[in-house]
Structures are given as C-alpha cells and as structure tokens.
Amino acid sequence: MPARARANGEGSIFPYRNGFAAYVWVTKPNGMRTRKYVYGKTREAVHDKWIKLHQQAKQGPVATTVPTVGSFLTRWLSEIIEPNRAPLTYATYETIVRRYIAPGLGSKRLDRLQPRDVQTWINQVARTCQCCAQGKDSARRKEKRRCCAVGRCCKAVPSTRTVSDIRAALRAALTHAQAEDLIAKNPAVPVTLATVRRRRGKSWSSDEARKFLESARADEDPLYAAYALVLVVGLRKGEALGLTWEDVDLDAGELTVGRQLQRVRGQLLHRDTKTQSSDATLPLPDICLIALKFRNEQRDAARSAAGTAWHETDLVFTTRYGTPTRTLFPRSSSFVFPQVVLYGQQVRIERHWWNGDRSLRGRRDVYIRTDGQRWEVEAQTGGIAGRSKLHPCPSRASAQILADAWLGGRPEWRELAP
Template sequence: MGDHLSYWLREIVQPNLAPATYISFEGFVRLYITPGLGTKRLDRLQVRDVQTWINQVARTCQRCAQEKDIARPRGKQLCCATGTCCRAVPSGSTIKGLRATLRAALAQAVTEELVTKNVASLVKLQVRRKKPGRAWHSDEARQFLEAARAGDDPLYAAWVLILVLGLRRGELLGLGWDEIDERAGELTVRWQLQRISNRLLRRETKTRESDAVLPLPDICLTALRMRRGGSGRGPGCRRP
C-alpha cells in the first residue's frame, strides 16, 4: 500500500490535479493512511482492514497519535506531552476526507488491474449531525456594511462583494479589474487565489461551470469605484 500511495501521489495526482487537491491528498496519506495501512499488501487489503482502521482513527486523539506536542517548549505543551489526553479526535469532515482519498487511490489500482475491487468504497462511516449555522439577517448585514464604510475600512469593497454577490474568499482575492465591466454592470468570476505550500497562486476556477457572470447592483459599483480611486489595487485586494 505504501508503494502504491507514493506512486499515485507522484504520477497521478501531482501532474494532473489542482495543487490544492494534491496538498490535501498528500496530507491525508502522510499523516493517516500510510501510518495505518502502509504495510498492508495492496492485493490483500480487505474491507475489514479499512473499516477497522478508519474506526480507530475516528476515536483516537491525533495530538497523541501524531505526537504533535512533543517538540513544543516546556510550558506550551498540551495533551500527551503533559500526560493528560485532550481527546482531539478528527472531525467528521476529516474522516470523510480520509475515505475519499483512499477510495481515489484504490480506484487507480482498479484501473491498472492491480486489484479487482475498491474496498474503500464499501466502508461505512458514522453519520454525524451538522451543527446548524446562523446567517446574518439583512438588517445585520446592512449595519455591518454601513459601519465599515463610515469607518473607511480598506476592505469595504470586499465585504460588499461577499455579502451582496456571495463570492467565495478565493474568488474575491483572485478578482482583477479586467473581470469588471462597469458599463455593462457585470462581474465575471474566472480566477481564484489560493495559498499552496506558503505560495500564493492565481488560478482559473476549478471548472468552466464554476465561471459566472454576475450583475453588479449599485452598491457594488459604488464600492468598486471607491476601491479603484482609493488604492489602485485590484478589487479583491490583489496587487496588479
């Protein structure tokens, strides 16, 4: 398994998928999958092996398992380093990510006829209820934007685009003036800014379906004009 995972990351994921996807898969493999399943023979891996492993990960404190606090200076150590476990078990999204990563790696093994079935796809996960979030009411959003404008907040235009158009953070930060048509009153989402291994990368959105042309209400146009006149930087706070 360890050899196959290394090959899969190096030859399949890194050359062909987005850098952020590679970073995510590599982290899951390095921190969880290889330590738990790396010594298993690929052609003998069974559903029971994966089910037992992922159940164990889900109930194990990862501060202890990964010895995260051992290298910390005395006085800043937590959990296992002090002899008192904090029970920092992985979140439900982490467990889902582990299964998805292993399933993708084994799908390649099926494609290359190294195994006959993808055992990760047969693993069951505990159903965890999501905690309900709370969105702002329109009055709360309006009060926030009024306060930001009155206080000359340099990110006022960013807050407007997020709250009015629903832009994601990466889409906002990747936005350039050439994607804004003031005459037509439209904004085109084509780019996103991502931090990958301590580097900022401006990349196209994930798929063509992710691209969008959005109408710009007056509040957005006004905020963008203030932004252009005030700093000269891109609307998403990206240097031109």
C-alpha cells in the same frame, strides 16, 4: 516417500519446499503472458488459491508483482494526482496519506488488503487522539507543551467529517489501483462510517448585513467592496479576492468571475475557479459599483503612498503595498468575516487581552468569543489587518485553557474590556 500424483482437475499443483505450489498462465496489465504462482502449506489451501487465480485470469489482466499500499500511494500522488489535479486537492490528499493512511496501512500488500482490514483501521483512527499519535504537542518547544506531551491527553480525536475524508482519499487511490488491474475489488467501498451531520448556521438578516456594510464603509475599510460583493452578489471569498481590474467593467457595470485566490500550504495561488460553471459575467448592483469605484480611488492613493515599495499585481484587493491580501484567509476559519461571526452566527467577545504594543509589527491580541453554544480562541498578530490563528473549542473551560497557553503567563499582557 514419493509425492501423491495430482488428482483430476487439480492442474499444476506440485510439492514445493515445506508445502505446495501452483501456477496459472495469466495476462499481465502490459499484455504479456506469464506464469503466476500461489503457495500454501497444504494441497487443499493451494487448490483454493489456484481456483481463485483461474477466476481472476478469466476476468481480465492479473498483476504478477503487487506493491505495498504505501509505495502505491506514493506513486499515485506523484504521478496521478499532482500533475492532473488542483494544488489544493494534491495538498489535501498528501496530508491525509502522510498523517493517517501510510502509518496504518502502508506496510500491507495491496492485493491482500481486505474490507475488514480497512474497517478495523478506520475505526481505530476515529477513536485515537491524533495529538498523541502524530506527536503534535511533543513537537512544540518544551516550554510550550500543554497537553499530551506533559501527561494530559487532550482527546483530539478526528471529526466524522475528517474520517469521511480519509476514507474518500483511500477509496480514490484504490479505485485507480483497480483500474490498473492491481486489485480485483476496492476494499474501501463496503466500509461503514458514522453519518456526517452538517450544522446549519444562522444567516444574517438584511438589517444586520446593511449595518455591517455601513460600518465598513464609515471606517473606509479597504475590503468594503469585497464584503459588498460577497453579501450582495454572492461571490465566494476566493473569487472576490481573486478579482483583477481587468475583470471589472465600471462603465458597463459588470464583472467577470473566472479566477480565484487560494491559499495552499502558506502560498497564495491565483488560479482558475474550481468548475467551469463558476465562471460567469454578472451585473453589478449600485452598492457594489459605488464600492468598487471607491476601492479604485483607495488603490491609487495607496500606490502613491507606497512609492517604490508598491507591487503591481492588478488585483482589486491588495495590501497597502499592492501584494495579495490575506485578511480573508485566517488559518483555521472557513468563514469570510471571522472578526464578526462564528460559524455563521453573531458572537460576542467574552475576553480580550493585549500585549501593550501599539505598533503593527509588535501588537498581539488574544480573544475568546462565543455565540452562546460554541467557543473560539483567536491569537492575532499585527492588529485586525494582520495575521491570526483561530481555534474552535468545545467549551468555555477549554477556551480559557488554550488562551492561557497562548498568553504564556507573561506580565506584559493586560485584559481589556470586551
């Protein structure tokens, strides 16, 4: 039976295989003119697609080949973000894409991604235990598995802040896809999320800050000057640790802030501050000037003691061998004084275990701390100047479970008085 003739206004709609097809002449993002086809099982469905395609062609360039979300994100990370953004920005985006976006949306075609798809997916992410989804517990050695891999789901759902960061990364990527004319609208923009509430920490009083600095000075803490700069001048921890002696003018009593020390995936990077407004030349109060002079004497003594093992970096705050210090960068903490405060509030040590080894290389400590409302567990290697893993916990019971897992039931551990 011959096909019905095209009706007025239908344009280039024609029978194709088991349905119908249509095309529109469009301009591609590279400026070339070509045909773009749409397909459907019925003439009415193809007609609707054909009308929408005509509208897109009138608005501007139209992509004729569209990648999947996953392949576009891979190119976006490698060609746009990595060469043109800070290393920490790239590392953050790459982690979010790899852990959350690619597994959930990576197989979808970019131009077919709808706001309802993004909303459904991000709602699912917000209520899914990521330890189960990402296999975190099963990736541990068999004797160290403690939750999801042994049938006890830890319910490690992402926080509202994490969910907001996931949406922000997807929105940034799709904004670039929109700029490249791969999509007409950004489907991540209308997505609704739970409100992120920031908790206000309790600041130290002047008396508490003074007592802390006096204690650090009496102990001849090599980071005493860094503490003074953070508390008195208001430097960020990265700016304090990124100071070089070239930035400090002890005679004029000034310091210049222009660099920061930043940890990105285990590597310490000495790089420019985040924004130009962070760069400044600041006068040094007497307490900071005296502390930096004392730090200069400490550095000279450490260099003499280290001998040929000394690494000259010109950094103000270093280890006893001259390498960049990591003491102010505990892995899971964002506060500068993790041994003294929790989330900006004073805390007490609830329980403390020690493995009995007094050497710097072999010493291990596990702490449970609380500020009365929140709890944290810290596993420390090499004493207070060594490395630590800090993990916040929602309750005392969960803190005890985590501490027991880190202790591992080994007999050499002994509990010390807090």
